[in-house]
Amino acid sequence: MPRALMIQGAGSNVGKSLLVAGLLRAFRRRGLRVAPFKPQNMSNNAAVTADGGEIGRAQALQARAAGLPPLADMNPVLLKPESETGAQVVVQGRRVASLRAGDYAAFKPRLMAPVLESFGRLARSCDLVLVEGAGSPAEVNLRAGDIANMGFARAAGVPVILVGDIDRGGVIAQVVGTQAVLDPADAALIRGFVINKFRGDPALFADGFRLIAERTGWAGLGVVPWFAEAWRLPAEDILDLGHGPQREGPVKVAVPRLPRIANFDDLDPLAASAAVSVVIVNPGLPLPGDADLVILPGSKSTLADLAALRAEGWDIDLLAHRRRGGRVLGLCGGFQMLGRRIEDPRGVEGPAGSAADGLGLLDVITVMEPDKTLRLVRATHPSSGETLDGYEIHMGRTTGPDMERPWLQADGRPEGAQSPDGRVRGTYLHGLFAADGFRAAMLREWGAPDDGLLWNATVEATLDRLADHVARHLDLDVVQSLAAPV
Known part of the structure; x- marks a missing residue:
C-alpha cells in the first residue's frame, strides 16, 4: 500500500525542496519506489514534463532524485507570476487562465479536486510519496480553500513534518509560533519537527531543540547542518545563482x-x-x-x-x-x-x-x-x-x-x-x-578552453551526497515510520 508524508516549512525558503530531494534519493537507494509531489508551486522556473505538461523546476529536480521522469501530476497547480498582482495558472501541466490575486482566491476551491486526482494517480505507482508544502501553514489568513499546506494534508490524510530554518534566526519562535496559530486539528497532523541549515556545532542548539519539543509536544527529528554543495544543483531562485566559489573564467x-x-x-x-x-x-x-x-x-x-x-x-x-x-x-x-x-x-x-x-x-x-x-x-x-x-x-x-x-x-x-x-x-x-x-x-x-565539467554527472553525484548528508542527520527509519497509508 502506498504511503505519504508531507514536509512543510515554518516559513518560506527554509530548505524544503532540497530536504525532499535528499530524502527521495536516500529512500530510493533503500529500494523504495518514491515520487515527489507539490500540490501548488509558484515559480517562473518551469520544466517540461515527459507527458507534455509543465511543472516547477524544483519538482523536476526531485523527480531526478527519485529516478523518475518529471510528470505533470508531481505539481498539479503551478502559478507563474506575470505581474505584481497576477499570475498564469497551470493545472495538471496546462495553462487554464491568467488571474489577479483576488480572482485566484475565488478560483482556488475548484483546484482541490485535480490536486487530489493527481496525488492519487501518483501514489498508486509507488511505495512512498514525499509531499512538499508551499510557504508556511502559519499563514492562517490563507487557510480557507488552502490546497498547498494543511488544506491538502487534511483532505488527503497525510501527516506532516515541520521544518524550521535556523540560519535566518528566530527558529524557536518559527516552530512554536506555528503551533500557536494553527487550528488544533491542523496542528494534530504534525508528527515532528526538523531544524535545517545549521552552521557550526549542533550541540550548541541542544537546549533550544529541547525547548521546542517541550513547548509543542512534537518529536524532535534532528538538526540538519547547512549543505554547502547546494550551489552545484540547479537553482530554484535566481538569487541562488553564483552562491558557489566565485570564478574568474576567461x-x-x-x-x-x-x-x-x-x-x-x-x-x-x-x-x-x-x-x-x-x-x-x-x-x-x-x-x-x-x-x-x-x-x-x-x-x-x-x-x-x-x-x-x-x-x-x-x-x-x-x-x-x-x-x-x-x-x-x-x-x-x-x-x-x-x-x-x-x-x-x-x-x-x-x-x-x-x-x-x-x-x-x-x-x-x-x-x-x-x-x-x-x-x-x-x-x-x-x-x-x-x-x-x-x-x-x-x-x-x-x-x-x-x-x-x-x-x-x-x-x-x-x-x-x-x-x-x-x-x-x-x-x-x-x-x-x-x-x-x-x-x-x-x-x-x-x-x-573546454571546462572539463560533466554537468549531469555532477548533479547526480551532488544528489547522492545530499542523500548521505540527510541520512547522517535524520533517522530514516523514524521518518519512514511517520508516513501514513493513502
Missing part, C-alpha cells in the same frame, strides 16, 4: 536580471564552469563593458520585461556592447526581445493589439499567440556535430529573414536565428548548456 557572461526572468536554469552549467564568469546584473547597474557575451534570458512577460530593460538603460548598453564586437544570445523571451518588433494582437500579455519595437539586433518579428508550445527536443548543432536534449516552453511565433540562418536543428527542423556575422543569436530552446559537448563547442567559439 569568458565573462553578463545577464540582466529582468523582473519576470524565467527558466534561468539555462545559466546553471555556465555558473558552474571554471571557464565562465557569470555576472547577474541587478537593476540600477549598467551591463559591464568588458563582457564577452550578454545573455538575454527567458521571460514570463516579454513585453513587460522589454520595457523594464529599456527603463534600466540596458538597451543602450547592449547596443554599445554590439558595436564593440560583443556577442549576444537571446533565449526564448530574450530571443523575442532581440527582434525588430513584438506584436500581441490577441492580448496574450496585455491589452489586445499591444505591440512594441524590439531591440533590432535580429531581423525577426514575433507575434504572441495564446497556445503555449511545450515539448522536449533533441537538437543538433551542425557546426560542431554535437547533440543536446532541450525543451521549448513559450508563447508566440517568430519569423523573419534571420530565421533563414538557423544555428541549430531541433528534431530535424531549423531552429533559431542569427545575424549575418553570427555574433547575435536567438533560440527558443532551453537547456542548451547542460550538454557538455555543446557547451565545449561554444566555449571554443568564445575563445575559452
Whole structure:
C-alpha cells in the first residue's frame, strides 16, 4: 500500500525542496519506489514534463532524485507570476487562465479536486510519496480553500513534518509560533519537527531543540547542518545563482536580471564552469563593458520585461556592447526581445493589439499567440556535430529573414536565428548548456578552453551526497515510520 508524508516549512525558503530531494534519493537507494509531489508551486522556473505538461523546476529536480521522469501530476497547480498582482495558472501541466490575486482566491476551491486526482494517480505507482508544502501553514489568513499546506494534508490524510530554518534566526519562535496559530486539528497532523541549515556545532542548539519539543509536544527529528554543495544543483531562485566559489573564467557572461526572468536554469552549467564568469546584473547597474557575451534570458512577460530593460538603460548598453564586437544570445523571451518588433494582437500579455519595437539586433518579428508550445527536443548543432536534449516552453511565433540562418536543428527542423556575422543569436530552446559537448563547442567559439565539467554527472553525484548528508542527520527509519497509508 502506498504511503505519504508531507514536509512543510515554518516559513518560506527554509530548505524544503532540497530536504525532499535528499530524502527521495536516500529512500530510493533503500529500494523504495518514491515520487515527489507539490500540490501548488509558484515559480517562473518551469520544466517540461515527459507527458507534455509543465511543472516547477524544483519538482523536476526531485523527480531526478527519485529516478523518475518529471510528470505533470508531481505539481498539479503551478502559478507563474506575470505581474505584481497576477499570475498564469497551470493545472495538471496546462495553462487554464491568467488571474489577479483576488480572482485566484475565488478560483482556488475548484483546484482541490485535480490536486487530489493527481496525488492519487501518483501514489498508486509507488511505495512512498514525499509531499512538499508551499510557504508556511502559519499563514492562517490563507487557510480557507488552502490546497498547498494543511488544506491538502487534511483532505488527503497525510501527516506532516515541520521544518524550521535556523540560519535566518528566530527558529524557536518559527516552530512554536506555528503551533500557536494553527487550528488544533491542523496542528494534530504534525508528527515532528526538523531544524535545517545549521552552521557550526549542533550541540550548541541542544537546549533550544529541547525547548521546542517541550513547548509543542512534537518529536524532535534532528538538526540538519547547512549543505554547502547546494550551489552545484540547479537553482530554484535566481538569487541562488553564483552562491558557489566565485570564478574568474576567461569568458565573462553578463545577464540582466529582468523582473519576470524565467527558466534561468539555462545559466546553471555556465555558473558552474571554471571557464565562465557569470555576472547577474541587478537593476540600477549598467551591463559591464568588458563582457564577452550578454545573455538575454527567458521571460514570463516579454513585453513587460522589454520595457523594464529599456527603463534600466540596458538597451543602450547592449547596443554599445554590439558595436564593440560583443556577442549576444537571446533565449526564448530574450530571443523575442532581440527582434525588430513584438506584436500581441490577441492580448496574450496585455491589452489586445499591444505591440512594441524590439531591440533590432535580429531581423525577426514575433507575434504572441495564446497556445503555449511545450515539448522536449533533441537538437543538433551542425557546426560542431554535437547533440543536446532541450525543451521549448513559450508563447508566440517568430519569423523573419534571420530565421533563414538557423544555428541549430531541433528534431530535424531549423531552429533559431542569427545575424549575418553570427555574433547575435536567438533560440527558443532551453537547456542548451547542460550538454557538455555543446557547451565545449561554444566555449571554443568564445575563445575559452573546454571546462572539463560533466554537468549531469555532477548533479547526480551532488544528489547522492545530499542523500548521505540527510541520512547522517535524520533517522530514516523514524521518518519512514511517520508516513501514513493513502
